[in-house]
Amino acid sequence: MTLGRPTRLDGSERTDHLMSTLVGVVGVYRRLSQFSGRRRPPVRTVNRDLSLTVETIRPEADDVVSLRLANGGPLPAWRPGAHVDLVLPSGLTRQYSLCGDPADRSHYRIAVRKLGAASAEVHALTPGTRVTVRGPRTAFPFVGRGPFLFVAGGIGITPILPMVHHCADAGADWRLVYTGRSRESMPFLGELPDDDCVWIRPDTEYGVPASGAELLEGLPDGASVYCCGPVAMITGVRTDLALTTATAVHFERFAPPPIVAGAPFQLTLRRSGVVLEVPDDRTALDVLRETRPGTPYSCRQGFCGTCAVPTAGGGSMRVCVDRGTAVLDL
Template identity: 65%
Template sequence: MAAERPLRLNGTDRPDRLLSALTGVVAVYRRLSEVSGRRRPPVSEVDRDLPLALAAATPEAEGVRSLRLVRPDGGPLPRWRPGAHLDLVLPCGLVRQYSLCGDPDDRSYYRVAVRRIGAASARVHALEPGTRVTVRGPRNAFPFVAAENYLFVAGGIGITPILPMVRRAAARGVGWRLVYTGRDRASMPFLDELADLDPGRVWIRPDTEYGIPASGAELLEGSPESASLYCCGPIPMLTSVRVDAALGGRRAVFYERFSTPPIVGGKPFQVRLGRSGRTLDIPADRSALDVLRENVPGIAYSCRQGFCGTCELPSATGEPVRVCVERNAVTLDL
């Protein structure tokens, strides 16, 4: 995913005044997070390692490469539904999550797309066809729920989970609209595939062609409030869309982020290391994982959002703790 930019708005006066007041944004974001947390079902654990081979790697946009993964024996892969992702285990041992963006009905391959933004994605971009990799999953933290009307909003590499949803909605013959925004067209993957869809339902909205990133209100324009909203992209875009969706009375809002969420309304707490007896103070604006990594080298992590389980550590009571999202005092078996 491209580096996030500071949020600048080009919407109506009301959303702009609200979003310019930081305390207002924090309060609304906090309420939305609590509601979304209650609505989102838990992510099912998938205890399955699949040995796959890289069949092809294709440039999709500036800094974006798609991978076509297959079974070495050519057999069918486990089923998946739009919104699902894989844990990709690289030969070096790093684990990263990538949304499936191929055809759910074609079980001969999995396709993911990766934007080069750091060490792990650089290793993915360096993989050559024929390389053997391991994947875990598929699992779904962004389920696509049946509805009569949809609004899809994607930002940059956030198009990856949205693309199969759009195709499924089109195949069902229900109402849908896609708004796809990004830095510029060159950085936006899969524009050629979107060109095959109904052009009257697709709005490609690059920042460079409008002079400013879109406000949430602008991205929501032209869609009925009753439409189920699916949104994926950088945190500033997600926050703007969710705030303006709440102001407009939308209730069916589903979203996925590709970066670590901000800690909103956090409180300080302590983590005690049972073996050494050390106590670590965790500030309100940091995670236990952040502080543990500074004090205990070698702690593994990946998604930093609480669903992959890579950072899970045993507590003194034997219960596993995912330290990237833990917000209570706890004693770890370290």
């Protein structure tokens, strides 16, 4: 559109003084935009990598160790529910919840249960080892005013622990149900508030794992539920929550989510022309790693972005969770 002599909205040729003013303002804005564009500095990439030293590593429960990570200065702030990406000397990357005190920025604390190759490498670290940490980031935000019900299973206590201490310090209305195979397998039991609000529920003392209904027993009306632990426990809680008055439900799992009602699809690797068949009960990542074992991944839940693979169309596919026929730029 060309801005010439302004006319009235009714189409007449009489000068519209309001439109004249608007044309002048637009012209000045264009000139200023061109000037500021020439002067604007280039956007710099933000480096979120922290080089930290393992200060201490100590056992917290059967097959669980905690690490204190620091660099001698104050670390980026975080809130309960946050996690970091830990890049190990081998190059493997995994997410671990921060389970220390958010007010103490002199170090980060994480806890790791020995389950696979990455966790075994963590357990083998020694004080003085340098590691790279990315973050903190929050995929399990702690929000709301309560009342709160926290449900933790085993190592799932790690993101829950700072939330519990926050509630205890703030005088909030809260309860914690902490379950696990046995007391010996449950980290940080000695750091929980000595309070009637805490129920420790080991399987060995009750004979069987807890059902979702049992874990939700005594749920306050209108409570927010925060649940972290193994898939079976989360599934039970989510199933039985439908019978409660909970107003908000928040989950974090330490295993890939189950595939529900999945459909088969194909992946084409553009550079080699190889076509991969992904069945209805497997992820693209699982199948892709059979052909390309070095395909990076971490959380397997779709939020960290480590497994994102560029597609031929210029987009990307998070192969741990995304499903659908695609041509990958590989």
